[in-house]
Amino acid sequence: MKFRFVSNFIFCFSLLGSANVLLAQETKATEMELEAESYEERGYPKRANLIREKIKRIRKENFQTKNPEPVYIPSNATLTSTNNGSLSFLDGTWEFGFRYMRQYADFRSGKEWALDDGQVASQAGTPYLPRSPIGYQNIRSLPYLMEWEETRKNSNTFSPKISYQHSSKKWGIEYMYLQFFTTRNYFSFGDIGGFQSGYQTDRFMGADHKLIVQIFEDYSHNKKFVWEFGLRIGSLSTNSSQHSQTLGQTGLFRDTIQYVAPSTGFKFVHQFFENYSYELGGDLFFTPVGNLKYRRDSFTSIGGMSRFSGERVVTDEVYSLFSENRIQTTIFGLNITTQVNWAPFQNHKFHLGLQSIQYNWRANESELPGIRALNPESYLAGARDYYLSSAFYEADGGKGRPIRSYHISNLYFGYTYVF
Incomplete structure (x- = not known):
């Protein structure tokens, strides 16, 4: 019983830590979006595009799964099929x-x-x-x-x-x-x-x-x-x-x-x-x-x-x-x-x-x-x-x-x- 309580506590602590990291990263990405818009308004589009590329990498790291499921291909995909x-x-x-x-x-x-x-x-x-x-x-x-x-x-x-x-x-x-x-x-x-x-x-x-x-x-x-x-x-x-x-x-x-x-x-x-x-x-x-x-x-x-x-x-x-x-x-x-x-x-x-x-x-x-x-x-x-x-x-x-x-x-x- 004591062991189950400890394991649940560890799981909740790790989940809370992950949420905090994700919130921090998303806050940083939002600030960078505002910065990119500021550069665009001042006439620096190249600098704005570089910042936006960094935002894409941050969000890809945050939201893309580390172990993606394989794409499912039906067994009859190569057979004659109906179309409308x-x-x-x-x-x-x-x-x-x-x-x-x-x-x-x-x-x-x-x-x-x-x-x-x-x-x-x-x-x-x-x-x-x-x-x-x-x-x-x-x-x-x-x-x-x-x-x-x-x-x-x-x-x-x-x-x-x-x-x-x-x-x-x-x-x-x-x-x-x-x-x-x-x-x-x-x-x-x-x-x-x-x-x-x-x-x-x-x-x-x-x-x-x-x-x-x-x-x-x-x-x-x-x-x-x-x-x-x-x-x-x-x-x-x-x-x-x-x-x-x-x-x-x-x-x-x-x-x-x-x-x-x-x-x-x-x-x-x-x-x-x-x-x-x-x-x-x-x-x-x-x-x-x-x-x-x-x-x-x-x-x-x-x-x-x-x-x-x-x-x-x-x-x-x-x-x-x-x-x-x-x-x-x-x-x-x-x-x-x-x-x-x-x-x-x-x-x-x-x-x-x-x-x-x-x-x-x-x-x-x-x-x-x-x-x-x-x-x-x-x-x-x-x-x-x-x-x-x-x-x-x-x-x-x-x-x-x-x-x-x-x-x-x-x-x-x-x-x-x-x-």
Whole structure:
């Protein structure tokens, strides 16, 4: 007990002594400050500065700790970190998101009726040739007086999106994937050589990869322009079939277009209020070096109706008509987008937009197709089929041939996470 009292007394005495020394030193520093001000007023600034340097040393000695703690450095300081809700990686920020699209499609195939063109009517040599608006090689020879159609022009698709913006806010990169499909089923009826009926079905599918470099240009503090340069890589495919029991005909049709098209675009972005913005823009893409491959298989049973003259066939006609080489195809398109953005939180963005895309193409079918046939009669039927189709399609890729087009309208909702 006596020892504890002595130790407490020594501690208090040393603390009081330290306080007295500190008070004395601070008093001396205050007096020196007054002295420095006096020298300044009398026109001796150098002498005043020397005194102030001494004051700094005194106060540094009084108030700086003798055993400073080491500066704490977090263990994850060298790892990728967040900066205002943005993931810093490769000297820029990243966004990952998706779009849920409600699509409406419209397909136009140029000339759909044999009698629309005198050359086609004469070359075809048959009055019942309704043409499907879907698919490249879909010449029909089913009866057409009345039809009952089931068309699904709407589809729901999912579109992922990844974007990167450099820390300079001057350029970035964006990737987006689009997909779409359309179905068409219908029955046809006619009275040509007796009551005739048939069924046709089409499936049209497409996929489009868009990779662009974006250049950002500020117009004002809340408005900017975005220039886009990049590529579209995609494909358009058709799978169709037709069957008529009364005519004794069955056919299968398949075609695929593949392309890599340079694209260029423009977008205007306006931010209003604090968390809202809208975008208006679009892009164009074009390539003359797309390619198309098709295959058309046809079967007409004995006693069935010929696809060309309407006469009954005396033997089975089975043949396959196909492109031996890829057909050069010119593709061009236009994409227009309007989008509203809402960012209620630091890392989250929501989008609501309208999108309109149109694909147009013209194929050069100047090369003769390959023909495989069951017998000489079938081979002759296949040759006549190609001659018939050349009147309907862009057989020579020449001027005046109708282009084919596929138009998609999207109403979409999107979400993006900003790292």
